[in-house]
Amino acid sequence: MTNAELMARDLAYIWHPCTQMKDHEQIPLIPIKRAKGVYLYDFDGNRYIDSISSWWVNLFGHSNEYINSKINEQLQKLEHVIFAGFTHEQIVKLSERLCALTGFDKCFYADNGSSAIEVALKMSFHYFKNRGETRPYFVSLTNSYHGETLGALAVGDVELYKDTYKEIMIKTLQTPVPKDRSLEAAKDAAKEFEKLLEKEHKNISAFIVEPLVQCAGYMHMYHPNFLKLAKELCEKYGIFFIADEIAVGFGRTGTMFACEQAGIKPDFMCLSKGLTGGYLPLAVVLTTDEVYEMFYCDYNEFKAFLHSHSYTGNALACAAANATLDIFEKEDVVAKNAKKVTYIAQKLEKFKELPNIADVRQTGMIAAVEIKGYDPAKRIGLQINQESLKRGVFIRPLGSVVYFMPPYIISYEEVDTMIDTVYDVIKGL
CATH class of the missing domain: 3.40.640.10 (Type I PLP-dependent aspartate aminotransferase-like (Major domain))
Known part of the structure; x- marks a missing residue:
């Protein structure tokens, strides 16, 4: 099975939530074969960091053994x-x-x-x-x-x-x-x-x-x-x-x-x-x-x-x-998260130096970067989403707001990959 094969079968029968289905004439739907930890794996061997916890639900990683x-x-x-x-x-x-x-x-x-x-x-x-x-x-x-x-x-x-x-x-x-x-x-x-x-x-x-x-x-x-x-x-x-x-x-x-x-x-x-x-x-x-x-x-x-x-x-x-x-x-999760909260805050600082950033904000394990200077019709959030996916990071911006809400088990190295990837994409717009 390939991504293309399963996507074709899906689009023949399924109406997806919060989606203008016509978009999928140009934007590929990504079939997920399996998931583990912070990663989603498709049928073509690609993997993506799930930076938004699959609509904010996943706390301790996909396929958590316990x-x-x-x-x-x-x-x-x-x-x-x-x-x-x-x-x-x-x-x-x-x-x-x-x-x-x-x-x-x-x-x-x-x-x-x-x-x-x-x-x-x-x-x-x-x-x-x-x-x-x-x-x-x-x-x-x-x-x-x-x-x-x-x-x-x-x-x-x-x-x-x-x-x-x-x-x-x-x-x-x-x-x-x-x-x-x-x-x-x-x-x-x-x-x-x-x-x-x-x-x-x-x-x-x-x-x-x-x-x-x-x-x-x-x-x-x-x-x-x-x-x-x-x-x-x-x-x-x-x-x-x-x-x-x-x-x-x-x-x-x-x-x-x-x-x-x-x-x-x-x-x-x-x-x-x-x-x-x-x-x-x-x-x-x-x-x-x-x-x-x-x-x-x-x-x-x-x-x-x-x-x-x-x-x-x-x-x-x-x-x-x-x-x-x-x-x-x-596992004293909230206390452990506090250290990651501080680390994420440090990583977000560099966004403030970019001329196309209106605001950077964070509350706990939720962080957001708001972009400015783009016509809403250009769907800048979608552009960032697509480019980040190519680089192995899944985000789902809300209009011009890019946010991070990862599973708590994300490692510091994976935080680096997640934030640095999105930073590079936004910087290159």
């Missing part, structure tokens, strides 16, 4: 069972660990990040409904992204994804994101948020935020103090605080969860992506006993939270998640 073994062990016992009226050991263990790790009381499971957002939105609205209040609005930050199902799209603010569907969306309000990473910008944004709450708080169920880094929002980053101030305002005006840690959780920002850097505990925390180490679809919404008890009643009161997915709590996915947490516990 996670493989734990999934295989579970596969011999139970692959899946309906999660209404039944339970299993892996999900009980995982839930105990997640609650101990985060300080929450209850876990509600779903299949993917967007579904977790839907759960948190519905649950926060339903809480007030059970209390006799109708609060139809949600508040999110400008430039935010929370997924692509309709509810998740509605609370986002990236026009590229959202505008087509605006006529069929739920009611949402936006408040300005801090314009940069300064403390002053955080304070200014909090003041704007309070103005909105003063006017609309009785109609608002929850505020939803992607802490510290708006990942699909072109890797925009801001000061942790905004989260602290926003949480105080949510408490003052009696609305819920939903933390979307789907992309930024599990060590991506330099702490296990991004909210830790602000010293806050949200009312809901949504997790997915890295939850299973990048292996299988699984998502969870963590919340409090206070929320749980608002739905706890006799059946005929009809206050139950009737939300479900066929593969909720999949046993294989939970085994992968437990294996992922094992690695965090045994």
